[in-house]
Amino acid sequence: MKKVLLSEKIDDVGIKLLQDNEFTVTVSPSTDAETMKKEIRDAYAVIMRSSALTKDIIDAGKELKIISRNGTGINNVDVNAATANHVLVAKVNGANAYAVAEYVISTMLLLSRRLLTSDHLLHEKKNELKGLSLPGFSTEYGLNGHEIKGKTLAILGLGHIGQVLAKLAQAFGMNVIGYDPYLKTAPVPLLGSLTEIYKQADFISVNMPLTSETRDMISAKEMALMKPTTCIINSARGGIINEQDLATALNNDKLGGAAIDSFSPEPPQPDNPLFSSKHTLLTTHLAGTTLEANQALGIGAAQAIIDFSNGKMPQFPVNPEVFKKGNSL
Structure with a gap:
């Protein structure tokens, strides 16, 4: 089964959606760089919230194929590093x-x-x-x-x-x-x-x-x-x-x-x-994190990974050129 690493826990509906589609889901015990580098080594996919996904963390993901952002902003993800490693980055637009x-x-x-x-x-x-x-x-x-x-x-x-x-x-x-x-x-x-x-x-x-x-x-x-x-x-x-x-x-x-x-x-x-x-x-970065929005974000982030694994372009890709290289499988 393919491993999906969550940098931070997402809504339970998103986790269940991944599990129902035969992914194993692991929540990182910490978002610090050393922990993330260890946890990402065997991950097929990672879902990010607001913590940083830097080049050295992405480089450590030897099996990594897709980064799914549980939100719209991608300033916390090194997209250039992901692209260099042929890793697709996807996000969720409009859910919150x-x-x-x-x-x-x-x-x-x-x-x-x-x-x-x-x-x-x-x-x-x-x-x-x-x-x-x-x-x-x-x-x-x-x-x-x-x-x-x-x-x-x-x-x-x-x-x-x-x-x-x-x-x-x-x-x-x-x-x-x-x-x-x-x-x-x-x-x-x-x-x-x-x-x-x-x-x-x-x-x-x-x-x-x-x-x-x-x-x-x-x-x-x-x-x-x-x-x-x-x-x-x-x-x-x-x-x-x-x-x-x-x-x-x-x-x-x-x-x-x-x-x-x-x-x-x-x-x-x-x-x-x-x-x-x-x-x-x-306020505590809560503008877009109502219970309803968190559910929609979790579903969107999970669905991007499911679509990619099935050879389908996620709805909101950031670097779609990577998908063309055939890295979805």
Whole structure:
């Protein structure tokens, strides 16, 4: 039976799908390089989540034929090394689009309505509330916030997630604009200039992959173009936004708030400046990991391996030229 190595456990439905198709499934006891190199030696396939699959790990996979990414982003996989070793890389597109889009909507509401601040202050000052008017308390501490209706949301990256997010935001009565250099048409107005995007947006949602072009794409220079009330939501990858510059802008009231779900590096270091920045919501890379999304991702990642083993191109190949070399069997 062919071995499928999981760098981290995927949803049980994906594991069962592999086992029902006569694969043995092994979960690596750790994601560190030495453990992965040992575990991958006799693996036919590996399913990756967010940990790194570097060249030296891939080189150690002497029987390795396919790497299946339990998600969309592939910045944690050395695709060039995989291609050099004639190993196909596949990913899962769109399975968690609603989960991520809902995360963006949720965080916009939390930031705009100042709900977390209200919760924290209510707990902190619970012994001082007797005889107070709660609406007066809200006014005193600036907790009333704003509606998102009528505000402008700029979506950077209009793939599956961005397009679902656009529909949800429009249902809330938001004006939606987008930026995606790889699209000619989109369901929302596309602006060719990021400068204009930054000047107009009340909310900016980052939904782009981390590449050499997008690394540090939003830093102090770009933030200076934004409104002092603008909120930034990053549910994509750490490294796209300069974290130190973002913390500085937030602490100096140059931005209205931020919701950050991915960090650079990850997990974030204890001295990450965002831990102490104002109006900042930090989450644990959970935007796309609802129970429903995890099931869909697990099925998609498993199905890519099953298809490949049966001589069929997986639905979302990253380096399809490898498949043409006849390495599926």
